[in-house]
Amino acid sequence: MKGLALPVAAAALLALGALVALEVLRPTPALRPAEQAQQIAALLRCPDCQALSVAESHTAAAGAIREQIGELLAQGRNADEIRQHFVDRYGEWILLAPSAAFAWWLPVVVVLAAVVGLLAWLLVGRRPRPAATEPSAAPPTTADRQRIRDEIERLDA
Amino acid sequence: MRLPPLRWVVLPILLVPLAWLLFTGLGRDPRQIPSPLVGKPLPVLAGATLTGESFSSTSLLGTPFIVNAWASWCIPACVDEHPVLMDAASRYAGRLAVLGVLFQDTPDDARRFLVRYGDGGWPHLLDSSGRLAVELGVTGPPETFFVDADGIVIAKQIGPLTVETMAEYLADLGLSE
Numbered sequence: 001m002k003g004l005a006l007p008v009a010a011a012a013l014l015a016l017g018a019l020v021a022l023e024v025l026r027p028t029p030a031l032r033p034a035e036q037a038q039q040i041a042a043l044l045r046c047p048d049c050q051a052l053s054v055a056e057s058h059t060a061a062a063g064a065i066r067e068q069i070g071e072l073l074a075q076g077r078n079a080d081e082i083r084q085h086f087v088d089r090y091g092e093w094i095l096l097a098p099s100a101a102f103a104w105w106l107p108v109v110v111v112l113a114a115v116v117g118l119l120a121w122l123l124v125g126r127r128p129r130p131a132a133t134e135p136s137a138a139p140p141t142t143a144d145r146q147r148i149r150d151e152i153e154r155l156d157a
Numbered sequence: 158m159r160l161p162p163l164r165w166v167v168l169p170i171l172l173v174p175l176a177w178l179l180f181t182g183l184g185r186d187p188r189q190i191p192s193p194l195v196g197k198p199l200p201v202l203a204g205a206t207l208t209g210e211s212f213s214s215t216s217l218l219g220t221p222f223i224v225n226a227w228a229s230w231c232i233p234a235c236v237d238e239h240p241v242l243m244d245a246a247s248r249y250a251g252r253l254a255v256l257g258v259l260f261q262d263t264p265d266d267a268r269r270f271l272v273r274y275g276d277g278g279w280p281h282l283l284d285s286s287g288r289l290a291v292e293l294g295v296t297g298p299p300e301t302f303f304v305d306a307d308g309i310v311i312a313k314q315i316g317p318l319t320v321e322t323m324a325e326y327l328a329d330l331g332l333s334e
Contacts, residue, residue, distance in 0.1 A: 047290075047291075047294075047295070047296040047297075048261070048296055048297055059261075060261045060287040060290075061261070061287050061290055061291065061295075061296075063287065064286055064287030064288050064290065064291050065291055067286070067288075068288070068291060086291075087193065088193055089193065089194070089200075089291060089292060089293070089294035090193070090294040090296070091192065091193045091294065094294075106174060110171060110174070113167065113170045113171060114167075114171065116167075117163065117164075117167035117170075117171075120163050120167075121163060121164075124163060
């Protein structure tokens with residue numbers, strides 16, 4: 001089984017890399033205004049409900065924000081400007097996806113570190129280890145055996 | 158010299174950032190939302206009032222003022238806070254203005270609230286579309302903005318004001334006895 005670990009790990013890494021590349025390189029089609037509005041609303045937090053986006057919520061505040069998104073799009077503002085419009089009023093809190101680049105890179109860094117760690121572990125693990133020089137444990141003495149029997153009897157009692 | 162086993166390098170790399178994120182993230186109160194409006198000019202709040210007139214916050218410039226987002230259904234917070242607002246408005250009459258902004262409320266319910274708990278006589282903008290609430294970044298009533306004579310937001314209170322917090326905010330506006 002040990003001989004399979006490296007090819008399997010390599011195949012898994014390749015598949016992961018291919019997925020990431022597909023996701024990054026996939027062309028984004030031009031969106032209609034309604035779709036764009038929906039996309040912006042989906043990443044804004046509904047101010048007067050818990051754990052819902054503006055796109056999903058039916059509250060008055062979410063409705064007012066959706067309406068404003070439509071108006072701002074009609075004025076020719078782009079998605080970033082519209083998000084900033086609401087950040088200026090509610091703060092970063094309103095964003096459901098963080099705007100700090102750091103927040104996006106951290107998981108990538110962690111995954112890369114894990115990959116490096118896994119590879120190193122696999123490679124180091126394949127190096128033959130020096131044979132153990134001492135027996136792992138001495139056989140129990142007669143006194144030990146007697147004590148074990150006594151303890152088991154006490155447990156059963 | 159022997160290098161330490163790899164796990165003593167990889168584990169900290171993985172765990173230290175995670176621990177730091179949890180430590181800083183969980184230490185924050187999710188209800189404390191710092192307002193980006195503090196230090197900036199108050200957006201112009203204009204529209205129809207509860208008494209049917211049209212009103213704009215620009216008419217308040219020149220004296221410090223309080224903008225209070227409230228609702229008749231906001232019980233008990235808005236009920237508790239109401240006498241504090243009434244007291245400040247009467248105590249600093251002429252030196253402090255108050256503007257109410259209704260948050261997702263009907264005019265009838267708001268009027269009933271004022272009949273029941275007392276009407277301080279200051280205007281209340283209706284905000285039926287919810288647009289003013291968005292301009293102010295209001296997430297839920299009561300929220301109160303303290304604005305200086307130049308129209309700059311000095312502070313924002315989320316949740317009901319008490320006599321003590323009101324006195325502190327008013328001191329920030331230069332109002333104290």
